[in-house]
Amino acid sequence: MKFNLNKILSTFILCIFILISFQYCSNEPVDNIDDSSGALFECENGFAGIYPCNGYDLMAQIPLSTFNANSGNDSWGWTDPVNGREYALMGLDNGTAFIDITTPEELVYLGKLPTQTTSNDWRDIKVHNNYAYIVADNAGNHGMQIFNLTRLRNITNPPEIFTADMVYTDVGSCHNVVINENEDIAYLVGCNLYNGGVVFVDISNPLNPVSAGGYGGSGYTHDAQVVTYNGPDTEHNGKKLFIGSNGNYLGSNTVVIIDVTDKSNPQLISDVSYPNPGYAHQGWFTDDMSHFIFGDELDEQFFGNNTATFVFDFTDLDAPVLSSTYHGPTLAIDHNGYVKGNTFYLANYAAGLRVLDISNIEASSNAMTEIGFFDTYPEHNNASYDGVWSIYPFFESGNIIISDINRGLFVVKKSDL
Known part of the structure; x- marks a missing residue:
């Protein structure tokens, strides 16, 4: 019998990596690497464990295997x-996981709400008045699951398998759900109604959601605020x-501004396009509603440019204009992005x-500057759907x-908090 020394060494290294990953990615509490910070791995010399980083520590991690899932998708809190x-709500191919992250070094996976129909790659979650609203795309007649989050206070034997408190079935498949915290309406987009535009659902009584109409005059909406x-x-x-991100593989791609105050009579205010x-x-x-920061999901693949993020000047809603474009340091695709104060947090796939x-958002150039990162997918930074x-x-x-696929x-x- 011949021994392949290179193969033996490679297998040994892989086993060591798996053992380390299992220790630090399990759902069981682990001893902190640094007792003063509470971090599982501090960001030191450009790495937190195996993950490239700049200014952000890894507090905790739970692998997909703990959730009995094959892939991850959306998340909310x-x-x-x-x-x-504090609780993390993470979308999975086959359901939604609920995790208590109050003390990150002692995460508690509380349970899972299985998909209403079939497994799928797209699930979206938002929260309003202590209820979670969950939709799924390409999952048959999934509808919108509604889950009372106060149930999470009384879990005695985690993880549990949950059932929804209510399922809204006037829609089938939807790509996304959007919530305005100032009103009791769920905005469902990318559904099988209104040309894929927006469906209004009155959720003033979460256990008795009621259709409130919709709007499809601007075509398919992929996501919105x-x-x-x-x-x-x-x-x-x-x-x-x-504010809808209206994507169309075969036609125009625009950002639309629609007045939806009167749900029975939505009015298009304006729309704006962008290059390539x-x-x-x-x-x-x-936060001051003067600018809108926006991403196109396919331009990196189609045109080979580094991550492109567009900044629109919205000071005149009737005539919005593209004011600047930020290009990141890698080829990776941009996905969801959110603003908190003077900081924009971007999910940048790989x-x-x-x-x-x-x-410096009002500037026509250098309106945004990268000040930190945490890379959950160290294999590469290519324009792929990983990470x-x-x-x-x-x-x-x-x-x-961070929800990682x-x-x-x-x-x-x-790091300095």
């Missing part, structure tokens, strides 16, 4: 208003505005979480959720 505990407007264009103050569109994906207002300073799907940066503690849930935190 919930803070219990009674006790302040809805706000009660209070920005520089005073003509529109107080209105409920729907691939597929309009998602965007988010700055390049991980990228953190950008937007305090980070989404992030949630809104917890008061500074904990940031390949490796599950990460919790990271700024």
